[in-house]
Amino acid sequence: MLHPVFGKLFAAQVLALVGTGLLTVALGLLAFDLAGAAAGGVLATAYTIKMVAYVGLSPIAGAIVSNLPRKWVLIVADAARGVVALALPFITDIWQIYLAIFLLQTASAVFTPTFQATIPDVLEDDDDYAKALSLSRLAYDLENLLSPAIAGLLLLVMSYHWLFGGTVIGFLVSSAVIAMTAVPGRGVRKQRPFRERLTRGVRIYLATPRLRGLWSLTLTAAAASAFVIVNTVVVVRNGYSGSESDVALALAVFGGGSMVAAFALPGLLRRLSDRPVMVGGAVMMTALMGLLVIFEPGWIMFLVFWSLIGLAYAAVVTPQGRLLRRSAHHDDQQAVFTAQFALSHICWLITYPIAGATMTAWGMRPALAVLGLVAIAGLLLAFYFWPKGDPDEVTHTHDDLPDDHPHLHGQGHTHRHALIIDDEHHNWPNRR
Known part of the structure; x- marks a missing residue:
């Protein structure tokens, strides 16, 4: 049975993401109408703008709203996305797509990290939290499954321009659901200067080996997913002479x-730690990209490959909340979730332009080859930064603390405990 607060937050997430999924299909078709075969380049630019907003604005926005009530931050951000979405049906030029995407994703840069950091406060049990992460992954997958399916049905009876109306409804109803939910507050927290709030999450993130490994694996996931998101419409319409509904089916x-994968992961993560699951998904994803470079599949096999890439992608990205929760104290979780949001989207900021430019210039298989090399680089970095073992408790020495410091009480300068980067632990022992 779902926790009542999480159940409402989950419902709000589903509503917003169904609307976003309709937007993804409609935006791809709009780009194809405006740019034809160059639609991949238009979408790559649009999604690059999205990443710039995420990377550049989310740390600043996170620092600004870090002391504001979470509930109102979520409501205002969701409502703002709904207002921006009202303009989407009236877009007639490519530059308007770029402006709308920037405004929409600026609001998302506030909403998403705040939402993700709220869930650990709602569900304190690890098993419950693992299930919640999988449900959240399922919600994100509605953007790629249920929404395109709905879009495919609607496209049989109406123009794709009407799909943008679903985006507006999704965001506004999501905002209303959050307004009726008892969202937990932030609690009593140590007050820090704005500059420290701005950089603290990134500093903790980059000082923690498993999180640097997470970042590396995200690069692998971004290499595969960028090709899917940016180029599916071109591959299906031009490569397979498919219809608009076929684009929706591929997504x-x-x-x-x-x-x-999301259904299977809670049980799998009870038997295995996060690292083998995530690394296994990244290896599988990279291998699938390599096979697509070598072989040119028929339509049915193409759909099979797309589904397997989706499975491997979820295995990489779903457990990330467990790593973030494990790697930060309660007071710092909002900052670390915001850091993950910003830093992970640097990966897509790299891969979206590559996906669009290589597809436009060379076609499907060369584009996959280039992105496959990016995926391999992410894997190699993950093996380097995040070695096997990854113990919670680490032996370390505090040469920087006086003998009477409270942290040393009864332990001495050299001791062993679950290590988290904080005010007393600025670096990881034997840091790579």
């Missing part, structure tokens, strides 16, 4: 594979 099977 849906990618999301379907991801949903299969």
